[in-house]
Amino acid sequence: MANDSMASGTIHLKGRWIKGVLTDFYPVLEMWKFYGAYGLHARQKPTLQNRTVEFTGYGRWSFSGTLSDFDSWTRSWLNSKEDAAVVGLISAAIICATMSSADSNLLCMSTMVMNDLYLGLGGKKDLSEKQIVFYTRLCNVLAAAVAIAISMAGISIVTMNTFAFGIRCAGPFAAYGLGLVVPKATRHSGIISLFAGTIGFCFWQWLSGGDFYLGILPVVFGCAVSVVVFFLVNLVEWKMGVEAAPSAYEEAKQ
Incomplete structure (x- = not known):
């Protein structure tokens, strides 16, 4: 999960600054320049006489990344x-x-x-x-x-956050995504794939410790399980002649 946000303001460099240190600060501003739609633009470079910098920035910030750094930021600022x-x-x-x-x-x-x-x-x-x-x-x-x-x-709030979002994405992935586009999808295919994707995610989360395992993240594994089970259940029930679930598009027309 991430959020787009725009900000503008003023940075004032406090404390003792010498020319050499100030020169080393210029590459930092350069690193934050715009790359495509995101970045930070400083209207002027600070000098020993004027250490105030006006800036405008636009970025996409990771929610989980913000949470993971929040503790260290807070402790640093409290000092x-x-x-x-x-x-x-x-x-x-x-x-x-x-x-x-x-x-x-x-x-x-x-x-x-x-x-x-x-x-x-x-x-x-x-x-x-x-x-x-x-x-x-x-x-x-x-x-x-x-x-x-x-x-x-x-338990780490970052771990809980990623676990919660993983469950919310992996389980319903096929039921919501494919259920709307696959013709004649059955009701059971969506329900069973939802549970299968959730179980698959939880299993890979436990196996990997919440990280990559064999190059695969838990949420990716859960989504893959959800998709496979969705099509398997549909294939079985199509051969059995099970009636398709009501179409969301037909209901919308009515």
Whole structure:
């Protein structure tokens, strides 16, 4: 996951600077120049007389990379009392961004549990709106409690983040991607491939320790398993004469 962002501002070089050190700083600005759509443009080079640089930048920042570096950035900034306010603002911004994604995920999860799993698989149909809202909120509370328990276990937030995104991508990869484009795809092919891709991802995650193994990442292995199982189930059920799942495009036309 990554986010595009644009920023402009001013860099002021504080402390004691000599000409030699300042000259060594110029290649740093040069390294950050624009390559295609992304980069940083300094409007002028700093001098001993004027150590202020105005800049404009546009970049694509990795969410997991930001999280992995956040701890070291914070510890470094906390060593300087002058930057305490900056640390607080940046910490608040990152926490707000994380909370924004987290609450959306919780709402999606609880809605799917109630509408797709509980009601969709034969649960009690005559629930009132008040009961549905109550049970949906209860799902959020339980999920948040599990998340808090996991966080207390001392597991790296980067590991948890990549694991969560891997599960979300690997399992539904074939069901959502191929299910919309493969003619006469059956209902079972999507459901079984979803579980198979998730299991494949978890197996490779355990086998590789969350890293490359035989040159393959867990999410790639999980997606591959999902695709293979999707086509295998379809081939078997086509020969058995199983009816195709309803087309999303036909429903949209209606």
